Amino acid sequence: MNCLVWLQTTTRRDNSRTVASIESSDIKQKYIVLTDNKERVFPKDYGDLQSTWHSFWQEMIVAAKTRNCQYILRLEDDVIVNQHIMHNLRTWPALKHPRFGYGTLFWPNYWLNHPQHFKRDPDDDNLIRNLVDVEGGQGQIVKTETIGRILEGVPLARAQKGFSRPEHPPSFDWAMARSAWNMGLRVFVHKPSLVDLHDGSRESKIDEKQNRGAPPATVAQHYWGNKSFDAEFKRSDSAK
Numbered sequence: 001m002n003c004l005v006w007l008q009t010t011t012r013r014d015n016s017r018t019v020a021s022i023e024s025s026d027i028k029q030k031y032i033v034l035t036d037n038k039e040r041v042f043p044k045d046y047g048d049l050q051s052t053w054h055s056f057w058q059e060m061i062v063a064a065k066t067r068n069c070q071y072i073l074r075l076e077d078d079v080i081v082n083q084h085i086m087h088n089l090r091t092w093p094a095l096k097h098p099r100f101g102y103g104t105l106f107w108p109n110y111w112l113n114h115p116q117h118f119k120r121d122p123d124d125d126n127l128i129r130n131l132v133d134v135e136g137g138q139g140q141i142v143k144t145e146t147i148g149r150i151l152e153g154v155p156l157a158r159a160q161k162g163f164s165r166p167e168h169p170p171s172f173d174w175a176m177a178r179s180a181w182n183m184g185l186r187v188f189v190h191k192p193s194l195v196d197l198h199d200g201s202r203e204s205k206i207d208e209k210q211n212r213g214a215p216p217a218t219v220a221q222h223y224w225g226n227k228s229f230d231a232e233f234k235r236s237d238s239a240k
Contacts, residue, residue, distance in 0.1 A: 004067060018081075021080040049170055118131065153183065155175075
């Protein structure tokens, strides 16, 4: 599996736990670290944040094409990863599905209480995909040849979601999922999760007005406590 691995980080976070987790896993190749060095004030700087995410994606698409990588694995800096993550991606049938838009590797507890967001794929009962929206960009696997077109559709998808102005919360992950949907593609969800938020990530939330002064567990409770994550899960080769 020819895959470019990319860790997106920011100066607002300590990424050491994520780095240690990556380097103890079967990600044995060199990976790229992109750091967002900007200090922002929200909500007025949401538009700039969206632009940074978009530019990071574009940079990684160029890097993947230069290296002849068929896939891009994007990881955020507040996660720990499954120790066999590359093996599990290589053997994940979803990557070969004709309607594969991209895959999300994070399955938060919040989703367990909202089954309307997901359904089994009609062609393979073992694959779970979204209906329209998928929240959570902690870990994503994309096809290099497809992700550019998905990104082109993000502005329209954000408008459909009601986030048409720069000062609105970014919801970049939701917009990507909607854009894929508009293309006739789907976002597949790996179960069990191959990434999980570590304890320290609860302290690194964006300081939105409604969250100020709230206990970290309260702010993060919509996805915190990932029951689906399995650090040692390894799919059998026969499942390919």
